[in-house]
Amino acid sequence: MVKIAIDAMGGDNGPSIVLAGADIALVRRPDLEFQLFGEEAVVRPFLEAYPRVKAVSTFTHCEITVQMDDKPSQALRKGRWKSSMWRALEAVKKGEADVALSAGNTGALMAMSKFCLRTMAGIERPALAALWPTLRGESVVLDVGATINADAQQLIDFAMMGGAMARALLDVERPSVGLLNIGVEEMKGLEEVRVAGQILKEANLDHLNYIGFVEGDDIGRGTVDVVVTEAFAGNIALKTAEGTARQIASHLRDAMSRTLMGRIGYFFARGAFRELRQKLDPRSSNGAVLLGLNGIVIKSHGGTDGVGYANAIEVGYSMAKNGLLTKINQDLGDYHRAGFARDIADVVIEEAK
């Protein structure tokens, strides 16, 4: 059994997509159980509409819903202890659920997660990790939104957490890890990135194959299983890739529909276009993971549909089933055994400056 605690109010469309998604996920994973949190009057009708989901779910009424435009501080003030988002996180904290999942306000979810679950021992700051479709399959990219201007030690933490996530999700034993950097020689990129790279190289960890710096175009190429960066550049990379994909899809649609020959070609090749659409479908990489907390927290896109939401449930399912938290602790243990406890790393960082 994998138990998922769900903030049923989160997202642009709330319980309608949440329940539809749970229904789809159940078909694939019959050993799922759900704990749903939300406003009874809103959620109940959808719960009744999905009897299969209802049969494996508990429902808890919560008066407060965090709004998509609440500031994190607002959300914490009004929603702590009693909002559907908080209650889902709390279920994980109490050990009643394996995973908390919300399609709600990202900033609020990050703030509440930190407050409710706290960061793991040995981890200073959480990171938001995304699954990124590549030419080779999928890679883990982090941080895409939690910790801006991460320092060298935090980047190393991210490398280990991302490595653990890749082991839990991508079926690789010793994931390859690269630090995102820029290739302009004069700069050699950020100092924090250089220092983190030096330490990762020296630490030579059992569960993590550090291969060096990678550049922006290596992400889509799938050069490494895990791409590590701080949140500002990571979020901009993610959004830029989404924008570029939409832009090319739009150019392609225009080009194919402008002429009769284009339309005939489209008719013949519609199977190929369907295949391409599936490859580029943002729903199939929905479900970012907030790493570094005492519990598994998944963030779904607010605007996704049932298929996308089911994918976020699947990410949570795999993380729980494959022991994400145990794997992160293993990696932290390796790092410490390698003589790279935080205080030693601090000395290396100082010397490198």
Add this chain to the structure above:
Amino acid sequence: MVKIAIDAMGGDNGPSIVLAGADIALVRRPDLEFQLFGEEAVVRPFLEAYPRVKAVSTFTHCEITVQMDDKPSQALRKGRWKSSMWRALEAVKKGEADVALSAGNTGALMAMSKFCLRTMAGIERPALAALWPTLRGESVVLDVGATINADAQQLIDFAMMGGAMARALLDVERPSVGLLNIGVEEMKGLEEVRVAGQILKEANLDHLNYIGFVEGDDIGRGTVDVVVTEAFAGNIALKTAEGTARQIASHLRDAMSRTLMGRIGYFFARGAFRELRQKLDPRSSNGAVLLGLNGIVIKSHGGTDGVGYANAIEVGYSMAKNGLLTKINQDLGDYHRAGFARDIADVVIEEAK
């Protein structure tokens, strides 16, 4: 007449693409003149092969060539005063040429440009600006590689320089400008970006329409004419977009060639695919501009061909013809008249902290 001083040795293929590019550019712009710098034995045969280019060019032999893998400090040590790269920049400094152009080592070109031409009065650090194809046409994106961790004042300088470049190149009178930021509410992005936004809003410049923050996916959408960011995130955004475009092109090729129906569809729609290829052709946005120097310096991709190199020449031509440097000085003047001299901005920046 527009006079372009060319480092004929720069790039992965040196003078062969340089001369081919010059020949293509001349057809479109018969009022071009070239000053070529390079090793005589290498350049001369190509010059003889393009009599049209030879007729409007001078050639100066330079013993030293900056290598693609030279560190900027190395390049400066061995190449100052006498390398083909330096001599091209020096031609601009002496007023003998309007534009310096190189497809060589980016770090070396930035270091030599700063050393040879110095930054403009009122500009602290240079920025590398790229032309970015969008759904609406083209936008200027800067900084994509020169100044990492730019502070608020430097971001404001970049906004003005990017605005001037858009006016010179994109035929807009009051370009819209956005600061690249991330939308995660908890953070509201980088502090430097917030402060720069506040000042740009208050300054309300004549030649620049500041519209606020934009995110990564706004770049391809063409939401603004000018996207401003510091060099780390900017370079990663640029490379990530290039990688995503290559990735999608590869998926598309695979999908169309896998089945007979796909191949038939491709046959009919090959006109549409040609159109798409042209839209995505990286050669047509080749030619980044190093802004903020006392002179126009263009960097061509090292791996481009004649068509791409001709485009870099065209960028330089337009910049000179449309008075880029004058326009930057106008914008700096506006900014100072608006009461936002650097020392006043410093106070605002302090207060905002």
